[in-house]
Amino acid sequence: MTKIADDINKTQHQYEYFINEPDKCKENVPFLVLLVTVQRWQREARQAIRNTWGKEDLLPGVKILRLFFLGKDPKPNTDADQEILKESQEFHDIIQQDYLDTYNNLTIKVLMGLSWINTYCPNALYVMKTDSDIFVNTEYLVYKVLKADQAPRKNYFTGYLMINGSPIRNLDSKWYVSPDEYPKERYPPFCSGTGYVLSGDLSHKIVKISPSVRWIHLEDVFIGLCLDKLGVQLVAPPKGSDFNNWRVMYSDCKYHNIVTSHGVSPGEMLHYWGRLQKSKHLCI
DSSP, rough: OOHHHHHHHHOOHHHHHHHHETTTTTTOSSSSOOOHHHOTTHHHHHHHHTTTTTOOEEEEEEEEEEEEEEOOOOOOHHHHHHHHHHEEEHHOOEEEEEEEEGGGGGHHHHHHHHHHHHHTTTTOOOEEEEETEEEEOHHIIIIEEEESSSOOOOEEEEEEOOSSOOBOOOSSSSBBTTTTTTTSOOOOOEEEEEEEEHHHHHHHHHHGGGGSOOOOEEEEEEEEOOOOOHHHHOOOOOOOTTSSSSOOOOHHHHTOOOEESSOHHHHHHHHHHHHHHGGGGGGG
């Protein structure tokens, strides 16, 4: 199979659903879908997110939909399959499909997440893709960045902007990209995969154009390549410090005025969230 044919096969393939929630958007159109990429064993992280920034009833009058996307374990594990099914039956927020859940398949995972939204939640106004170790200040995102009181935007994509990024050619790097996978010296602008936000209309456009875009296993770069081909310009967030692809040292007022902080454990997430709720009146 040629490289181009292989790329098209990857982006067009629809993986079987092991666990699905096809009716999540039938009653209400979400203002924001939280597309959280996780692995099966990260139960503690999922629970922390459910109890903090991923609460669907967090903001009165603002419909939020929380979904965890995962694939299948590289090694079959019947007990683990039963555990994730039981968790799904309890919370109804897990989408699992038949692709290997590996780092190199993260692009597939995100495309399948966007494809799920196109199929089952096509009228969602905004989508945020993020990871299980990210702290998200959902309230700040909704009111200060997305401005829920204003008309929804189209062709909108924002996050931590990566400009003039270059492929890492060091074989020892987690982010190594071979010249065969990506021969150019520069990536087009993209947003860090730790947390980016897009308008709902872009979800459909990205999935539709993806088969004609050169495949790369770095999902945030691949999404950037799709946007580049679509001619969509990234939008800088209101403040340069809003989205962070690193860990932000905690302080009440600092966390009240950011969207993301990276590398936060489930225990820290619960602790920080509790402090934020108590300190709201102190920080503007």
